[in-house]
Amino acid sequence: MTIEEPRSVSRTERVLAYLLLVFVAAAIxxxxxxxxGSSNGMTPESFDTPLWRVIAFVPWVGLPAAFIxxxxxxxxxSRGRAAAxxxxxxxxxxx
Numbered sequence: 001m002t003i004e005e006p007r008s009v010s011r012t013e014r015v016l017a018y019l020l021l022v023f024v025a026a027a028i029x030x031x032x033x034x035x036x037g038s039s040n041g042m043t044p045e046s047f048d049t050p051l052w053r054v055i056a057f058v059p060w061v062g063l064p065a066a067f068i069x070x071x072x073x074x075x076x077x078s079r080g081r082a083a084a085x086x087x088x089x090x091x092x093x094x095x
Contacts, residue, residue, distance in 0.1 A: 013076055020069045027062040030055050 033055050037047070047056065 010076070010080070013073060013080075016069050016073050016076070020066050020073070023062040023066040023069070027059040027066070030058040030062075 034047075034052075037052070046052070
């Protein structure tokens with residue numbers, strides 16, 4: 001039995017993972033900002049300023065983007081593992 005070497009993480013995977021983290025964190029912070037603003041007595045008219053529109057829009061964009069990035073990371077990771085397994089089988093068979 002051969003000893004498996006850990007697969008190295010590519011720069012693309014690392015960047016996508018950080019993007020995922022940023023998108024989810026921004027969405028959570030936006031949720032909390034809206035909840036805190038509402039609990040402090042802000043009316044719906046108070047949320048009609050450009051800053052609050054952006055804060056309310058962040059989860060609408062960030063969470064679907066994070067969802068897509070998760071699937072991209074799964075696809076890239078599985079492709080990399082498949083290539084590593086194929087390389088290990090070739091080296092094991094001596095071809």
